[in-house]
Amino acid sequence: MALIDTQTFPLTKQRLITALAFIPNEPDVFSSSNMRKTRVAFISGKNVLSSIRGWLLAASVITNDRSQYYLTDYGKRLFANDSRMEKAASWWSFHLSICFSERCEPYRALFYVVGESGGYVIQDDTLISKIAAILDDHSGLGAANASIETNLSGVLKMFMGDSPLSDLGLFDILEEDNKRRLRLAEPSVPDQAIVHALALARQKHFPTRVTVHFSELIELGFHHFLCLPLSTLRKRLRELCKSSVWQQHLEFLEGQDLDSIRFGDRLNANQTLLNLLQESEDTWI
Numbered sequence: 001m002a003l004i005d006t007q008t009f010p011l012t013k014q015r016l017i018t019a020l021a022f023i024p025n026e027p028d029v030f031s032s033s034n035m036r037k038t039r040v041a042f043i044s045g046k047n048v049l050s051s052i053r054g055w056l057l058a059a060s061v062i063t064n065d066r067s068q069y070y071l072t073d074y075g076k077r078l079f080a081n082d083s084r085m086e087k088a089a090s091w092w093s094f095h096l097s098i099c100f101s102e103r104c105e106p107y108r109a110l111f112y113v114v115g116e117s118g119g120y121v122i123q124d125d126t127l128i129s130k131i132a133a134i135l136d137d138h139s140g141l142g143a144a145n146a147s148i149e150t151n152l153s154g155v156l157k158m159f160m161g162d163s164p165l166s167d168l169g170l171f172d173i174l175e176e177d178n179k180r181r182l183r184l185a186e187p188s189v190p191d192q193a194i195v196h197a198l199a200l201a202r203q204k205h206f207p208t209r210v211t212v213h214f215s216e217l218i219e220l221g222f223h224h225f226l227c228l229p230l231s232t233l234r235k236r237l238r239e240l241c242k243s244s245v246w247q248q249h250l251e252f253l254e255g256q257d258l259d260s261i262r263f264g265d266r267l268n269a270n271q272t273l274l275n276l277l278q279e280s281e282d283t284w285i
Helices: 013-025 032-042 046-058 073-082 088-099 107-117 125-139 145-157 164-168 191-205 214-220 230-242 269-279
Strands: 062-065 068-071 171-176 179-184 211-213 250-253 260-263
Touching: 013 032, 013 046, 013 068, 013 073, 032 046, 046 062, 068 073, 073 088, 073 269, 088 107, 088 164, 088 191, 088 269, 107 125, 107 145, 107 179, 125 145, 191 214, 191 230, 191 260, 191 269, 211 214, 214 260, 230 250
Parallel strands: none
Antiparallel strands: 062 068, 171 179, 211 260, 250 260
């Protein structure tokens, strides 16, 4: 896994909208020869453009072949279904895409560390050290604390102010005594987001498996990415399995000592993405 390279900046709604429309016609969008035109399109300087590129790669909105950049199938589906990025479902998909990306840090680790704490976590050197330990243990990414802190600054801004991810209500953030405290919030999570997250987990971590233990998902931080307590996640999965809508996607198998998830034939990320983008209700706070 790799750092996002946020350059301390978030990806705003307008920058993502611009990218979806601009990049298909300008594959050399981030080349030095095209920099003037790109700066005008994004109304941004060099460092912000580096940040935009990092976020787009992290969310798998774009891919590149050397200096040429292209919308991925995911990026094309975003543009086709919500070119103005107005739906909560589009931002749920964006969030989950980063969580299961190869270029996801310290975004993914932040959810893991804060989720495991079970309460408010202070944004300080201790948080940075915990994230660094997660990166080293889980991904072998021996990033310097200074690099993590720089990237984390951009990540946290995604959940503050007028950012669309802030409006999903994934984090509660308090500012007091000149310190920032954050914890996982209790957002309204659509069924389609849970199923899509499961499809992404299958695609990345269990591509050859038909069944996984529930505990294996938990070790990944799956419940933290959805901001769901374990008991709530179990309950939601049981309910999904009882619905005729999702019976061909997954089956929740309850064992005496170990619960499992059986992947259905229709649990693939391309299909579940469309379910999420086209069928889920808005969950803006």
